[in-house]
Amino acid sequence: MEKTFRNYEAPDVKFTVREHYRKMRTYQTLEYVRSMHKKYLRYDRPMNLWEAMDHLNELIDVSDPDLDLPNVQHLIQSAEAIRHDQRPDWMQLVGLIHDLGKVMFLWGSDEDGTSQKEQWGMVGDVFAVGCTLPESCVYPEFNKLNPDMRHPVYSSELGIYEKHCGLDALILAWGHDEYLYQVLKNHKENRIPEAGMVMIRYHSFYPWHSGGSYQHFLTDKDKEYLNWIKDFNRYDLYTKSETLFDLEDVKDHYAPIAEKYLGDGPIYW
Numbered sequence: 001m002e003k004t005f006r007n008y009e010a011p012d013v014k015f016t017v018r019e020h021y022r023k024m025r026t027y028q029t030l031e032y033v034r035s036m037h038k039k040y041l042r043y044d045r046p047m048n049l050w051e052a053m054d055h056l057n058e059l060i061d062v063s064d065p066d067l068d069l070p071n072v073q074h075l076i077q078s079a080e081a082i083r084h085d086q087r088p089d090w091m092q093l094v095g096l097i098h099d100l101g102k103v104m105f106l107w108g109s110d111e112d113g114t115s116q117k118e119q120w121g122m123v124g125d126v127f128a129v130g131c132t133l134p135e136s137c138v139y140p141e142f143n144k145l146n147p148d149m150r151h152p153v154y155s156s157e158l159g160i161y162e163k164h165c166g167l168d169a170l171i172l173a174w175g176h177d178e179y180l181y182q183v184l185k186n187h188k189e190n191r192i193p194e195a196g197m198v199m200i201r202y203h204s205f206y207p208w209h210s211g212g213s214y215q216h217f218l219t220d221k222d223k224e225y226l227n228w229i230k231d232f233n234r235y236d237l238y239t240k241s242e243t244l245f246d247l248e249d250v251k252d253h254y255a256p257i258a259e260k261y262l263g264d265g266p267i268y269w
């Protein structure tokens with residue numbers, strides 16, 4: 001039988017996945033996201049790429065109903081699938097690093113959902129804050145728990161945004177996508193092409209890229225974004241398996257690519 005992914009109603013989906021989304025929907029308000037930007041977008045913690053990868057060996061994503069392995073395994077599986085299909089070297093690198101923003105758990109806390117134990121500010125499908133929550137969110141029954149949905153502006157369709165302002169103008173729920181995107185954007189030696197940066201920034205934005213919501217905010221440019229995301233998403237999703245890799249075994253292939261697009265110095269987190 002073919003394996004299905006992202007079935008959140010399957011009987012064996014753990015209570016923890018649902019609980020994760022209940023908390024995420026409850027606590028990720030516009031104000032919370034702004035405070036996370038202040039906390040994390042400082043770029044004063046130097047750490048090289050491979051060290052960051054090693055830290056993801058310690059982390060299992062509690063929001064993922066499909067995989068129970070350390071996150072670094074998912075990164076290598078994604079990258080190896082992209083490599084197998086002979087896709088461009090930068091895309092292989094994006095596969096390898098796309099979830100690296102989860103290293104925020106090193107500086108995280110239970111209170112703001114960025115720790116090993118509480119991950120609601122770090123992982124899971126994201127949505128825009130400052131405007132109404134769409135029914136395309138997983139477990140839409142939790143939308144009403146968000147205090148912003150009782151705010152006259154933040155609960156409206158346009159919220160704090162303008163019609164067709166474009167995806168880049170939206171403030172998304174805080175998580176590893178935005179963190180890694182901002183860290184790399186700030187990284188002076190970053191040469192990852194725009195498509196790769198978009199893959200990093202929006203891969204968890206399921207209500208948009210898979211749910212079809214937020215049409216009133218989109219521009220022509222975002223149609224291109226959607227093509228890039230769809231292209232990347234199958235490697236993020238359909239490569240999940242129990243096959244284990246050793247980072248050391250694949251480093252020889254990826255290290256030169258990482259150096260080509262990110263330089264050889266530390267990245268400031």
Ligand SMILES: [Fe+2]
Nearest residue numbers: 098099203204
């Ligand atoms: Fe991710």
Ligand SMILES: [Fe+2]
Nearest residue numbers: 074098099236
């Ligand atoms: Fe991923």
